[in-house]
Amino acid sequence: MVLAVESLNRLLHCWILLISLIFVVNGQFPTTLEGPFKPVTVPVNYSIIGQVTSLPVDDNPPLSPEIEFQPQQISLSLSSDLSSVWVSWITGEYQIGDDIEPLDPQSVASVVQYGVYKSGRNNLAAGSSFIYSQQYPNEDLNNYTSGIIHRVLVTGLDRDTMYEYQCGDPSIPAMSEVHYFRTMPSPPKDYPSRVAVVRGLGLTYNTSTTISHMAANHPDLALLVGDLSFADLYCKNGTLCDFQNCSFPQSPLQETYQPRWDHWGRFMQILTATVPTMVIEGDHEIEKQADNLTFTAYNYRFAFPSDESGSTLYYSFNAGGIHFVMLGAYVPYDKSSDQYKWLERDLFNVNRSVTPWLVAAWHPPWYSTYKDHYREAECMRVQMEELLYKHGVDIVFNGHIPLTPRTDSWVASVDSILHLVRQLVISAGMNSLNIVHIEKVALAMGFLR
Ligand SMILES: *[C@@H]1O[C@H](CO)[C@@H](O)[C@H](O)[C@H]1NC(C)=O
Ligand SMILES: *[C@@H]1O[C@H](CO)[C@@H](O)[C@H](O)[C@H]1NC(C)=O
Ligand SMILES: *[C@@H]1O[C@H](CO)[C@@H](O)[C@H](O)[C@H]1NC(C)=O
Ligand SMILES: *[C@@H]1O[C@H](CO)[C@@H](O)[C@H](O)[C@H]1NC(C)=O
Ligand SMILES: *[C@@H]1O[C@H](CO)[C@@H](O)[C@H](O)[C@H]1NC(C)=O
Ligand SMILES: *[C@@H]1O[C@H](CO)[C@@H](O)[C@H](O)[C@H]1NC(C)=O
Ligand SMILES: *[C@@H]1O[C@H](CO)[C@@H](O)[C@H](O)[C@H]1NC(C)=O
Numbered sequence: 001m002v003l004a005v006e007s008l009n010r011l012l013h014c015w016i017l018l019i020s021l022i023f024v025v026n027g028q029f030p031t032t033l034e035g036p037f038k039p040v041t042v043p044v045n046y047s048i049i050g051q052v053t054s055l056p057v058d059d060n061p062p063l064s065p066e067i068e069f070q071p072q073q074i075s076l077s078l079s080s081d082l083s084s085v086w087v088s089w090i091t092g093e094y095q096i097g098d099d100i101e102p103l104d105p106q107s108v109a110s111v112v113q114y115g116v117y118k119s120g121r122n123n124l125a126a127g128s129s130f131i132y133s134q135q136y137p138n139e140d141l142n143n144y145t146s147g148i149i150h151r152v153l154v155t156g157l158d159r160d161t162m163y164e165y166q167c168g169d170p171s172i173p174a175m176s177e178v179h180y181f182r183t184m185p186s187p188p189k190d191y192p193s194r195v196a197v198v199r200g201l202g203l204t205y206n207t208s209t210t211i212s213h214m215a216a217n218h219p220d221l222a223l224l225v226g227d228l229s230f231a232d233l234y235c236k237n238g239t240l241c242d243f244q245n246c247s248f249p250q251s252p253l254q255e256t257y258q259p260r261w262d263h264w265g266r267f268m269q270i271l272t273a274t275v276p277t278m279v280i281e282g283d284h285e286i287e288k289q290a291d292n293l294t295f296t297a298y299n300y301r302f303a304f305p306s307d308e309s310g311s312t313l314y315y316s317f318n319a320g321g322i323h324f325v326m327l328g329a330y331v332p333y334d335k336s337s338d339q340y341k342w343l344e345r346d347l348f349n350v351n352r353s354v355t356p357w358l359v360a361a362w363h364p365p366w367y368s369t370y371k372d373h374y375r376e377a378e379c380m381r382v383q384m385e386e387l388l389y390k391h392g393v394d395i396v397f398n399g400h401i402p403l404t405p406r407t408d409s410w411v412a413s414v415d416s417i418l419h420l421v422r423q424l425v426i427s428a429g430m431n432s433l434n435i436v437h438i439e440k441v442a443l444a445m446g447f448l449r
Pocket of ligand 3 (some may be wrong): 097098099135136137138139140141142185290
């Protein structure tokens with residue numbers, strides 16, 4: 001996959017998304033009940049295509065911790081229990097190259113001090129820590145071992161409440177700054193007021209624009225629909241490589257530059273330390289390494305509500321009155337697979353009185369007329385589409401290609417989307433973004449099943 005083409009696609013997509021959203025916001029867009037419609041696509045406008053510029057990773061010292069083992073790359077994610085939130089962070093530095101000696105994960109404690117906003121951080125939660133490695137059997141490629149990754153489940157939180165917290169090891173002492181977050185509201189009648197959905201972020205000057213934009217809009221929840229750091233597009237010397245097999249054409253494995261993940265994590269902290277962020281894998285997270293291991297960075301760097309699904313590569317969670325189903329397009333999904341069986345159980349157990357909205361997300365879209373990745377996810381569609389229809393999924397979010405179709409085919413009536421999508425903020429660049437403002441008032445029960 002050529003990055004130039006991807007970036008081109010993204011820019012184009014932004015324009016088309018913008019145009020289509022103007023329609024939605026104006027209420028001009030017909031509902032599917034008036035369809036079916038012939039798919040309409042817009043030809044590529046080559047004059048609006050730009051090149052992306054990677055953010056240099058060596059000159060962002062403000063984002064590096066000043067004290068040794070001070071937390072960096074702090075992120076929050078939701079657990080399957082509405083009264084708990086995961087806090088994750090990394091301490092210590094990664095190592096790359098020859099003769100690397102992994103850090104001892106037990107050498108730094110994993111503690112979160114927290115409390116309701118302005119009433120002191122008098123509660124303590126402790127968690128676990130680990131490291132991961134990305135290794136290549138080819139001696140020419142750089143092995144990598146991460147800093148210490150910490151993960152703490154903070155439990156017993158009240159709904160719809162602002163909390164403050166610090167994380168780190170109080171005995172060093174190396175605690176983070178104080179950060180804040182708001183817990184999800186109570187189902188069924190209450191919804192997160194803004195959910196930011198973004199895909200294909202990377203780490204470029206344009207990512208910078210997008211993340212500032214997202215953070216400035218204070219979403220309550222962020223969904224990253226795959227293709228996160230694009231570390232797999234960088235060569236062993238850290239430069240962007242616009243094709244696989246960059247430095248070593250004969251290597252059976254595509255090299256990655258794992259430090260991009262660390263820089264990405266530091267960069268994302270402005271959003272992820274405050275906004276619970278849920279990720280689902282894209283093809284750029286596969287990152288095959290020695291012993292056929294895949295998705296290692298993805299699995300270790302994020303916390304997931306994966307106990308029920310048994311996998312980090314597909315899972316579900318609730319956010320107020322919305323049940324989110326995150327599906328894995330790069331793990332088995334056929335009717336006999338664990339994922340499919342889990343999905344059947346999960347959807348069967350959704351109680352629409354508790355979560356009136358049912359939203360699904362996965363990386364490659366099932367419907368697309370775009371020539372790039374054309375019908376790539378067709379097998380997944382054939383296996384799973386009927387099940388999602390049967391359970392009345394309201395909205396689907398995808399990434400992967402620029403011309404991700406709107407979700408009309410998924411909603412009984414686009415009216416419900418018109419009320420859902422009340423406020424949209426678009427930012428263009430290495431990615432596209434829409435912030436969906438779910439207005440509580442607009443979600444009158446009349447629109448819900
Ligand atoms: C292509 O984009 C440029 C720059 O935005 C614009 O001036 C031009 O009219 C567009 N061309 C077409 C055919 O839409
Ligand atoms: C994307 O970043 C480039 C610099 O790399 C800049 O010239 C361009 O204006 C940015 N585009 C947007 C839409 O922000
Ligand atoms: C990287 O790790 C692998 C083990 O998976 C080892 O075989 C290889 O020699 C290491 N490479 C270097 C350059 O140390
Ligand atoms: C990094 O490696 C790639 C692939 O070998 C090469 O094309 C590029 O010029 C190198 N960049 C630098 C700055 O050394
Ligand atoms: C790299 O190139 C070799 C030889 O052309 C090929 O067998 C291998 O599949 C390629 N690896 C990737 C990750 O594309
Ligand atoms: C990796 O996968 C290949 C192809 O499926 C298989 O032949 C090989 O034995 C596997 N290697 C290991 C170490 O599992
Ligand atoms: C669904 O939730 C409602 C409200 O909590 C409850 O009354 C009802 O019994 C639940 N239905 C099932 C099938 O569990």
